Amino acid sequence: MLRQTFARSIRFNSTVAKTAPRALSNAYVNQLEARWETLPQADQSALINDLKERMKISWGELTPAEKKAAYYISYGEWGPRAPLYSPGDKSKVFWGTMIGMFAGLVIFVGLKTFAGSKSVTMNREWHEKSDEYLKSQNANPFTGYSQVQ
Amino acid sequence: MTWLDVPAPWAMRLQDAASPNQEGIHELYDHIMFYLALVLGLVSYMTIVIVKDFTKNKFAHKQLRHGQTLEIIWTMFPALILLLMSFPSFILLYLSDEVLTPALTVKIVGLQWYWKYEYSDFVNKTGETLEYESYIMPDDMLEEGNTRLLDTDTSIVLPVDTHVRFIVTANDVMHSFAVPSLGIKIDATPGRLNQVSTLMERTGVFYGQCSELCGVNHALMPMKMQCVTMEDFLTYLSELSE
Numbered sequence A: 001m002l003r004q005t006f007a008r009s010i011r012f013n014s015t016v017a018k019t020a021p022r023a024l025s026n027a028y029v030n031q032l033e034a035r036w037e038t039l040p041q042a043d044q045s046a047l048i049n050d051l052k053e054r055m056k057i058s059w060g061e062l063t064p065a066e067k068k069a070a071y072y073i074s075y076g077e078w079g080p081r082a083p084l085y086s087p088g089d090k091s092k093v094f095w096g097t098m099i100g101m102f103a104g105l106v107i108f109v110g111l112k113t114f115a116g117s118k119s120v121t122m123n124r125e126w127h128e129k130s131d132e133y134l135k136s137q138n139a140n141p142f143t144g145y146s147q148v149q
Numbered sequence B: 001m002t003w004l005d006v007p008a009p010w011a012m013r014l015q016d017a018a019s020p021n022q023e024g025i026h027e028l029y030d031h032i033m034f035y036l037a038l039v040l041g042l043v044s045y046m047t048i049v050i051v052k053d054f055t056k057n058k059f060a061h062k063q064l065r066h067g068q069t070l071e072i073i074w075t076m077f078p079a080l081i082l083l084l085m086s087f088p089s090f091i092l093l094y095l096s097d098e099v100l101t102p103a104l105t106v107k108i109v110g111l112q113w114y115w116k117y118e119y120s121d122f123v124n125k126t127g128e129t130l131e132y133e134s135y136i137m138p139d140d141m142l143e144e145g146n147t148r149l150l151d152t153d154t155s156i157v158l159p160v161d162t163h164v165r166f167i168v169t170a171n172d173v174m175h176s177f178a179v180p181s182l183g184i185k186i187d188a189t190p191g192r193l194n195q196v197s198t199l200m201e202r203t204g205v206f207y208g209q210c211s212e213l214c215g216v217n218h219a220l221m222p223m224k225m226q227c228v229t230m231e232d233f234l235t236y237l238s239e240l241s242e
């Protein structure tokens, strides 16, 4: 209580008190996030200056609308702090990836379908014959081995 | 573990050694793997400790900005490890390079896309050096049991337990003569003779593939080497010189 009285008396006697005594109208600062980015440059800087002046008094005395506006200008999601993805983007990326993967699968299956027949060597009898020959040639004499797959 | 003279399904690691060169490579591999395991163990231990007890641990402190001792340790330790790996590596490298007293010389010429082998020490009845070409077996000429993309129509035949020198060159573009079981890989460069030697310690068949990208059929110029007893080798030579 005493502190507030004290603060008021200081403000009354200071130069700042005379430049920003009145709260900015609600119509001026309300719902700023909805229209901030479409505001012309001149209006933006005027608003910033007005709020700057207002913020020279005790911040506790700002109206909720002013506080919100000031916070939004300094830390809100606009300009460099605009979110990387808008809400629709994530599903777009997801479905793009899905379509890409599906296309890959289609190409793979298509190639498999129209590909030539397997090589004549790709069967068990052939591999067993290979084993026989290579074993007769001492291939891997220490641990033995097999071509069969 | 799969050790092979020929590539096989799911084979990993090196092929079985058939020459001192490849034995040396196996030994060096094991040697370096020891240090690799050591470093892997140390690094993962430190990482896990730092991640798990991120506030109180022996390795990381949030207020640590500079440490003379630390810097010395993390410079000297890797340097020491590298040094310990480089010595055996260089010893093996220079030993493999040595061609001392070859009893036999074979000239190997790489061409697009086949190999030509010349037994420069021998001549046939008309006085020409023994030489022949070696092509891959095409798929439609394979006999059951042949290894596809590895078998050739003719092979290099060499005697066992004999110090053999290869003189390697090429006629058109660069190729590379490589036989993993013998620990050999040497560039075949046009206008240049490279030499390498080997001593095969057991009879058998060893396969290799051209190891320098040399054109569209680079994959289709394998080499097949047959190591036989000295008697068989001499029989082979006399048949060749008919």
Ligand SMILES: [Cu+2]
Residues within 6 Å of the ligand: B110, B111, B174, B175, B176, B210, B211, B212, B213, B214, B218, B221
């Ligand atoms: Cu080649």
